[in-house]
Amino acid sequence: MNIDGVLVVPKKIVGDDRGNVMHVLRSDDPNFVHFGEAYFSAIFPGVTKGWKLHTLSTSNMVVPVGEVRFVMFDPREGSSTKGQYDDVTIGESNYQMLSIPPGVAYAWRNSSDRSALVLNCATELWSAGESSHLPLETYPFTW
């Protein structure tokens, strides 16, 4: 990925005719830092969510249902990639974990015709000061 600190990590799907097993996160993964909180965020077709910006938490996200396009913007002072955008689409057909460090803003869109599900295994607990929502116009992007 172009933005410093953003990772896309392939995750294994173990095929099974009764239903697949899909890896998410292990405490001995090279990019595992800390477990703060896990939550799902469903996103309906056509919807864009974001920008979201964390001050402390790294977001570790997988999309086990559907496909979601994530766009990132780096507003960090002193970052070698300050001012850059990046984007990736992950989901059932490209099953990977997207890891976004604190300070990097992200927005995400479900461009498909069915609901998608995002799981975020955040490194820190949510708190009012830790997470903020910015209007989409904050960092203009042509989707």
Added chain:
Amino acid sequence: MNIDGVLVVPKKIVGDDRGNVMHVLRSDDPNFVHFGEAYFSAIFPGVTKGWKLHTLSTSNMVVPVGEVRFVMFDPREGSSTKGQYDDVTIGESNYQMLSIPPGVAYAWRNSSDRSALVLNCATELWSAGESSHLPLETYPFTW
């Protein structure tokens, strides 16, 4: 729940017209022990998986898609509920976390007509000796 150590913990769904946010696990939850590994297990309609038996890991499971019936059996020597069965159906319409301690066997079935998804936030990393699969006949149950 009837079996000693098995918990069903209500989890919050935060309604949102763009797609709900569904809580899973926080490191300050009263029943949080340790984060070992998270993985999804999809289960197709009509399928039964199990019995699964862990020697060390507590399984903390939610069902964000579909509905799944879990049946538990307590084979633990010295347990006050040894020999007992228990069961619960969790899923989108009864969104709760089912927490099953090591030593308690469980099997699960998707009785619906669509695929379901289970997320397990296990307290320990998977290893060959830690987890075993037993044939369904091991602990007879009339589904």
